[in-house]
Amino acid sequence: MAAMEIDSTTCEHGLMGRLFHWAKALSGKIRTNMEVLIERIMKLARDDPRRVVHSFKVALALTFVSLIYYVRPLYDGFGVAGIWAVLTVVVIFEFTVGGTLYKGLNRGIATFSAGGLGLGAIYIASHLGEAEPVFLGFMVFLLAAVSTFIRFFPHIKRRYDYGVLIFILTFSMVAVSGSRVEKIIELANQRLVTIIIGGAACMVVSIFLCPVWAGEDLHKLVALNMEKLANFLEGFGGEYFKLDEEESSGEAGVCSKDKLLFLNGYKSVLNSKASEESLANLAWWEPGHGRFRFSHPWKQYLETGGLIRQCACHIEALSGHLNTDIEVQSEFHKRIAEPCMKVCSESGKALKELASSLRAMKRPSSFSAHIQNCKAAIADLRAALEASSPDSANLVEMIPSIAVGSLLCDISKCVEKISESIHELSDKANFESAKSTQSSHIIHRGSVKPLTGDTRHGNDDNYVHVVVINVNSTSSGASLP
Amino acid sequence: MAAMEIDSTTCEHGLMGRLFHWAKALSGKIRTNMEVLIERIMKLARDDPRRVVHSFKVALALTFVSLIYYVRPLYDGFGVAGIWAVLTVVVIFEFTVGGTLYKGLNRGIATFSAGGLGLGAIYIASHLGEAEPVFLGFMVFLLAAVSTFIRFFPHIKRRYDYGVLIFILTFSMVAVSGSRVEKIIELANQRLVTIIIGGAACMVVSIFLCPVWAGEDLHKLVALNMEKLANFLEGFGGEYFKLDEEESSGEAGVCSKDKLLFLNGYKSVLNSKASEESLANLAWWEPGHGRFRFSHPWKQYLETGGLIRQCACHIEALSGHLNTDIEVQSEFHKRIAEPCMKVCSESGKALKELASSLRAMKRPSSFSAHIQNCKAAIADLRAALEASSPDSANLVEMIPSIAVGSLLCDISKCVEKISESIHELSDKANFESAKSTQSSHIIHRGSVKPLTGDTRHGNDDNYVHVVVINVNSTSSGASLP
Numbered sequence: 001m002a003a004m005e006i007d008s009t010t011c012e013h014g015l016m017g018r019l020f021h022w023a024k025a026l027s028g029k030i031r032t033n034m035e036v037l038i039e040r041i042m043k044l045a046r047d048d049p050r051r052v053v054h055s056f057k058v059a060l061a062l063t064f065v066s067l068i069y070y071v072r073p074l075y076d077g078f079g080v081a082g083i084w085a086v087l088t089v090v091v092i093f094e095f096t097v098g099g100t101l102y103k104g105l106n107r108g109i110a111t112f113s114a115g116g117l118g119l120g121a122i123y124i125a126s127h128l129g130e131a132e133p134v135f136l137g138f139m140v141f142l143l144a145a146v147s148t149f150i151r152f153f154p155h156i157k158r159r160y161d162y163g164v165l166i167f168i169l170t171f172s173m174v175a176v177s178g179s180r181v182e183k184i185i186e187l188a189n190q191r192l193v194t195i196i197i198g199g200a201a202c203m204v205v206s207i208f209l210c211p212v213w214a215g216e217d218l219h220k221l222v223a224l225n226m227e228k229l230a231n232f233l234e235g236f237g238g239e240y241f242k243l244d245e246e247e248s249s250g251e252a253g254v255c256s257k258d259k260l261l262f263l264n265g266y267k268s269v270l271n272s273k274a275s276e277e278s279l280a281n282l283a284w285w286e287p288g289h290g291r292f293r294f295s296h297p298w299k300q301y302l303e304t305g306g307l308i309r310q311c312a313c314h315i316e317a318l319s320g321h322l323n324t325d326i327e328v329q330s331e332f333h334k335r336i337a338e339p340c341m342k343v344c345s346e347s348g349k350a351l352k353e354l355a356s357s358l359r360a361m362k363r364p365s366s367f368s369a370h371i372q373n374c375k376a377a378i379a380d381l382r383a384a385l386e387a388s389s390p391d392s393a394n395l396v397e398m399i400p401s402i403a404v405g406s407l408l409c410d411i412s413k414c415v416e417k418i419s420e421s422i423h424e425l426s427d428k429a430n431f432e433s434a435k436s437t438q439s440s441h442i443i444h445r446g447s448v449k450p451l452t453g454d455t456r457h458g459n460d461d462n463y464v465h466v467v468v469i470n471v472n473s474t475s476s477g478a479s480l481p
Numbered sequence: 482m483a484a485m486e487i488d489s490t491t492c493e494h495g496l497m498g499r500l501f502h503w504a505k506a507l508s509g510k511i512r513t514n515m516e517v518l519i520e521r522i523m524k525l526a527r528d529d530p531r532r533v534v535h536s537f538k539v540a541l542a543l544t545f546v547s548l549i550y551y552v553r554p555l556y557d558g559f560g561v562a563g564i565w566a567v568l569t570v571v572v573i574f575e576f577t578v579g580g581t582l583y584k585g586l587n588r589g590i591a592t593f594s595a596g597g598l599g600l601g602a603i604y605i606a607s608h609l610g611e612a613e614p615v616f617l618g619f620m621v622f623l624l625a626a627v628s629t630f631i632r633f634f635p636h637i638k639r640r641y642d643y644g645v646l647i648f649i650l651t652f653s654m655v656a657v658s659g660s661r662v663e664k665i666i667e668l669a670n671q672r673l674v675t676i677i678i679g680g681a682a683c684m685v686v687s688i689f690l691c692p693v694w695a696g697e698d699l700h701k702l703v704a705l706n707m708e709k710l711a712n713f714l715e716g717f718g719g720e721y722f723k724l725d726e727e728e729s730s731g732e733a734g735v736c737s738k739d740k741l742l743f744l745n746g747y748k749s750v751l752n753s754k755a756s757e758e759s760l761a762n763l764a765w766w767e768p769g770h771g772r773f774r775f776s777h778p779w780k781q782y783l784e785t786g787g788l789i790r791q792c793a794c795h796i797e798a799l800s801g802h803l804n805t806d807i808e809v810q811s812e813f814h815k816r817i818a819e820p821c822m823k824v825c826s827e828s829g830k831a832l833k834e835l836a837s838s839l840r841a842m843k844r845p846s847s848f849s850a851h852i853q854n855c856k857a858a859i860a861d862l863r864a865a866l867e868a869s870s871p872d873s874a875n876l877v878e879m880i881p882s883i884a885v886g887s888l889l890c891d892i893s894k895c896v897e898k899i900s901e902s903i904h905e906l907s908d909k910a911n912f913e914s915a916k917s918t919q920s921s922h923i924i925h926r927g928s929v930k931p932l933t934g935d936t937r938h939g940n941d942d943n944y945v946h947v948v949v950i951n952v953n954s955t956s957s958g959a960s961l962p
Contacts, residue, residue: 044633051633059626062649063618066657083654090625137544144571145540149942152525152532168543169571173564176547270794272754310797313751317798320891385877396866402880403887410801 023426037073050095053210061205062157065089065198084191088198093206097289098214098282100206104199105285106163111195114167115188117143118174122184138176144168155277158281207287215283215292218276219358222301225272225308226355232315233348233411235263237341240331240404254410263319269312276305291361295430305423311414318407321400336384340401342377343408346370347415354422363426363433367419374412381405531576534691539574542686546679548569565672569679574687578770579695579763581687585680586766587644592676595648597653598624598667603665617656619819625649639762689767689946696764696773698837699757703782706753706789707836709746713796715745718822721803721885722814742798750793757786772842778909785902792895796815798886802881814882817865821882823858824889827851828896835903844907844914848900855893862886 045052092103106390107168123137125132150156156164280298288294353367385405406471425431522609526533546566573584602620606613628649631637637645761779801945834848865888906912 039632041630044630051630055626055629058629059622062625062653063622066618066621068652083658087650087656090646137547140547141544143539144543145536148536148539149522149525149532151898153521164569169568172543172547172567172571174846176567177564216859270751270790271754273752309751313794313797315799316791316794317891318890382877385880396863399866399883399887402883406880406884407798410798454714 004277011415022308028366029230029341033160049298050210050212054095054212057205057209058089060209061089061093061201062086064205065201068194068197074237075341083194084193085198085201088195089202091108092199093202095204096212096214096217096279096282098279100202101285101287102282103162104203106160107166108199109164111165111170111192114170115174115192118171119184119188121175135266140172143171149221159284181256198423211289213283213286213289213292214279215286215298216285216290218279218298219292221272221276221279222305222308223355223358225269225305225312226351226358227316228269229308229311230348230351230355231264232266232319233344233351236322237344239263241337241341263322266312269309270316272305273309274301293429297425300425300428302423304418304425307414307418307421311411311418314407314414318404318411321404321407335380335387336401336405339377339380340405340408343374343381343412344376347408347412348375350415350419354419357431358422358425361429362433363431364419364422365433371412371416371419374415377407378412381409499531520808531691531693531950533691535576538686538690539570541690542570542574542682543567545686546682549675549678564675564677566679566682568696569676570683573680574683575763577693577695577698577760577763578687579760579765579767579814581683582766583763584643585684587641588647588677589680591644591647592651592673595651596673599652600665600669602652602656621653624652635686640765651950653892692770692771694764694767694768694773695760696769696777697781698778699764700773702753702757702760703789704836704839706750706793707787707832707839709750710789710792710796711829711832711836713744713747713800714825714832717799717803717826720744722818722822728944745802747793747796747800750790750796753786754790757783763919774910776795778906781902781906781909785899788895788899788902792892792899795888795892795895799885799892802888812877816868817862817882817886820858820861821886821889824855824862824893827855827858830887831855831896831900837899838912839903839906842910842912844912845900845903852897852900855896859893861889862890873906 037107065088068085088107090108092100094103121136125135128135140245147164151164177184177187200284227315280302283296283298284292286292287294347370350370351372354364357364357367385402489779546569549566569588573581573588575584575771600618606616609616628645632642632645640872655669658665658668764777764779767773767775816870828851831848831851834851835845838848866883
């Protein structure tokens with residue numbers, strides 16, 4: 001009996017214990033999942049706090065429009081049509097001002113024109129007697145087919161896609177509701193007023209309450225992409241050539257660990273076309289704001305973006321060389337390291353200068369010194385190549401270094417093209433010219449000389465030759481053939 | 482008097498004449514514009530005839546749904562809510578089956594759940610007396626803010642963006658319409674039935690009438706992208722090395738003019754990420770069809786697509802070398818021409834094989850011979866480099882050729898990675914294995930030998946050496962360091 005009692009208590013304890021453990025495990029799991037979810041939400045909000053603000057803006061506009069229902073006098077005025085104001089707010093409120101204006105204006109104009117056309121169709125149909133549904137059905141079929149096809153035109157798709165959709169929608173709804181014309185006019189009037197109220201609420205909240213301008217985002221995206229490439233280039237030199245710290249030039253060798261984090265940043269640049277184009281399309285709808293005029297040259301940003309992507313492609317090809325370990329560094333590898341690292345760092349600096357002048361909306365100026373330095377470094381590289389006398393055995397060893405050098409030359413050409421494009425942009429957008437940079441420009445130009453001096457350690461006979469090429473390079477832009 | 486008469490007739494003639502000319506010019510202008518427009522429409526239709534079919538499908542579904550209004554017994558049953566069927570058709574009918582299912586299912590589920598929640602909110606509010614509008618307003622504010630924020634989650638954005646939008650929309654509309662619960666239930670019932678009718682009409686027309694499957698489009702896009710790269714590679718060798726026709730190997734040198742047209746085709750591959758991702762997202766919604774099962778590995782297509790884009794990046798870097806004119810072809814340039822062209826043509830053939838086996842949904846097999854040939858050609862290239870003994874003067878001349886060789890090696894590695902990815906895809910998707918290709922495989926493997934023989938014209942001493950490397954290469958995958 002005693003044994004049985006003990007047994008049952010143990011069993012009960014065992015069951016309770018298991019239940020307790022199970023509940024503990026479950027609550028632990030739920031807590032972990034909740035923590036993960038909260039962490040994700042916090043990250044999403046931290047990455048771009050404007051997301052949180054946007055959520056509250058939508059909620060605010062929607063609650064405001066709901067007032068049309070709650071405040072009775074208004075309700076009596078608009079009837080059930082007030083529900084269209086709610087619908088309008090939900091579907092046209094977009095993250096950017098451009099997006100909201102695009103949808104709002106398209107919706108407004110399409111509703112108005114399709115409504116008018118629908119009324120005309122109903123008026124004609126009302127005189128046709130028995131043939132009325134056939135005529136209206138045919139009109140719906142015809143307009144739906146034509147409008148759907150029109151949406152495939154690239155230009156229409158880019159700017160008026162939503163408008164054409166709303167056009168079919170409104171026309172079908174008006175034609176199909178098929179009651180008497182007078183009743184429809186009253187209905188359409190109510191609906192149009194409520195849609196205008198909804199649309200206006202969205203636009204006002206979107207523009208005046210912490211606005212998110214698509215144009216500004218595009219502007220910053222292009223500058224950011226240049227900075228990402230610059231980070232890669234500044235980090236690459238030190239990483240690839242892995243010289244001893246005494247040998248490497250200060251700027252490129254230091255903090256390569258931090259830079260390693262940036263080395264993969266360029267990858268997102270490769271796929272930035274879609275977002276750039278959509279931002280440029282939305283920016284087209286935005287009114288002038290801050291330092292952006294109404295007719296800001298958004299198209300030029302796309303051209304610059306294309307050149308930046310081309311440069312990113314060359315960098316992608318270059319980054320493949322980072323993964324191959326070169327255990328024995330040949331003499332040749334060491335000799336071209338210095339000019340190659342100079343090309344990297346100067347291209348990177350030029351890009352950073354261009355990015356920062358774009359951010360500040362100033363005419364870029366001091367970058368040209370970096371481009372000159374870069375050209376000088378390419379001339380040095382060429383000299384280093386001419387100075388080296390390989391036998392057939394180490395030509396194979398030299399290949400990766402030569403390929404890297406050639407890619408760096410291509411990249412420096414890309415950077416030059418980008419700088420020209422940014423110049424064109426600053427002409428078109430009337431950027432201010434930065435005044436105080438002329439002096440730093442000259443100082444930079446002076447820094448070309450010490451670099452040429454450094455190449456002496458390779459082959460003393462070529463020193464004069466190098467200087468000659470270097471002088472040429474600053475005027476004619478010498479590069480590897 | 483006579484003089485005056487003549488004068489007035491001349492004047493009249495002059496005026497009439499000018500009017501006539503003006504009318505003629507105007508009609509000519511209108512005719513030209515119309516011709517341009519018609520030409521554009523025809524081009525749009527010719528490029529993808531499914532666009533025309535899609536337009537008629539939308540029109541058909543819309544006209545069918547309009548019947549709900551025109552046929553009186555139905556009209557009496559559904560009331561004004563029938564207009565929701567029209568609205569549903571217009572907004573959910575997308576070009577692909579996946580798009581229509583994505584929007585239709587999202588809309589259906591969101592309407593149902595938000596409607597239920599809205600009814601609950603109204604039920605609670607009806608017991609609150611004076612506080613009713615405050616409670617409902619607060620609920621709308623809260624849910625709108627939360628739902629809008631949720632839309633920023635990448636996973637939600639990809640799959641359920643439209644559903645969340647419709648959720649906010651429906652909840653606000655139900656909560657805002659704020660009448661008695663019974664009336665709302667009746668209204669919601671009607672609305673739900675009409676939405677189901679509209680949605681079902683879209684889905685049926687979309688699936689059973691000339692369906693456009695997003696998955697199939699993705700499948701074809703990946704194959705097409707590989708073919709574009711293959712076209713470039715097959716054309717590049719002949720274009721860049723511009724050898725005399727007697728010297729160049731038959732396949733790569735012939736019809737280079739036709740190929741020139743294809744040389745820019747690869748550029749669209751660089752920016753294909755966005756369309757691939759959207760197609761993969763839509764394909765996820767599609768039921769099994771044809772040779773595609775329900776759980777077809779669409780994600781693997783994205784991985785393959787990424788590798789193809791990486792290869793396209795290297796090709797972009799390579800294409801820069803096409804524009805530089807090499808007037809004097811060095812001995813070295815000529816010597817490496819043959820293996821380089823072989824790498825080009827074999828990589829191109831491997832890609833074409835992979836593309837055609839993907840199109841046929843067969844397990845790729847015969848491509849591996851091309852990859853072996855490619856590796857052999859790289860070994861030849863290495864041998865040609867080892868055989869050459871440059872002095873310092875022509876090392877600079879050799880640089881572009883060496884850079885091209887190095888890029889071609891990178892490209893051949895990319896092609897190998899692509900082939901592995903396609904293999905993984907055919908494993909995951911259970912592609913049939915092609916049976917009759919084993920024999921052609923062996924024949925191709927035999928074709929490695931003649932190639933090594935060809936390199937003899939460079940340097941007879943190296944013949945044995947080349948063969949040794951070549952034998953190694955077929956087993957260990959030798960490549961440039």
